[in-house]
Amino acid sequence: MDVYYSFSYGTAGWLTLQALPLVVSPTIIITLLSPEVREPTVIEEYFARSLGMALFTLGIMIVLLTGSVPLTSSISETTNSGVTTSASDPKAPYAVPTLTIGTLYHATAAFFCYARYSTTGQYSFALGSLGSTVLAAIGLWCILFASASGRISRKTGADKRTSAFPFKNREAASEKKNKYKKSK
Template sequence: MDVFYAFSYGSAGWLALQSAPLICSPTIILALLSPEVREPTVLETYFSRSLGMALLTLAILVVLLTGSVPLTSSISDTTNARVTTEASDPKAPYAVPTLTISTVYHAACAFYCYTRFSTSGQTTFVLGTTGSAALAAIGLWCILFATSSGRISRKTGADKRTSAFPFENKEAASAKKREMEKST
């Protein structure tokens, strides 16, 4: 679950880092991305600050909806709070949908930044590609491996979701063989 927390806080940090220059100084963004240095127009300033506030809001929502910050009213509930990504968990019922949506967002941002870098050659897009791609990869890992507790068989102790392709599960086969020998 530590990777899940790392994704949640890392995603919020990355989004807050992106929002800070958009809110504080749209001129810096314009100077980094425009070939000529000029003052931003009123419309560019408005859109820059609006996007910055939207990214900051998204960062806060990712942390709150994944259950990284316990939102309980009593102190006894928060001392035993353990966030899981199970759908039935009352502390984080929206953890998996939030994880999925934010992972897709980071993957789309990484793709967009990469295509902008390949057409313009500006190194500022490499930073965006690197950060968003890293978070998309961590989010994908969390979706694949941290969203369920696994299906462990009570009889054999092996994971029920394993298959024989491309490698045979010898542990499950030997445990099944022992069970058959026990019953006869």
């Protein structure tokens, strides 16, 4: 699950990197983005700082809701349903939805930055697109492959997501079945 944690902490780092200049010095950012040299208005500074705080908050929420930071005081805890969660299980109750929303955010930001780069030719948009594309790809990989709990058959031990089309995997299924019969 190292990739899962990389996405979580990478997202928080990327959003913090974007948020710091907006919160610390919105005047410089607004002056760099403005076509003419002028002092930024109060409302522009307000929106820049608000966006910076929102990005920082989003990064913290992604780290907390994906379960990267344990929010309990004990390593092993039994819930009301009798299910035991352990420190080795990186899943929190909201991990997959948070991962999906974070991935959609990065994909949208990557698309927006690429569209701006193709119209303006500014390399800062290309760098933003590259960073968001990498995080969107990692998030997509985590959605597809890192959330595979509960998909192993108890009878055969085979993966339930496999298909018989276009080729049948008789060897793997029979090998697992033979191991299951021997253990009884």
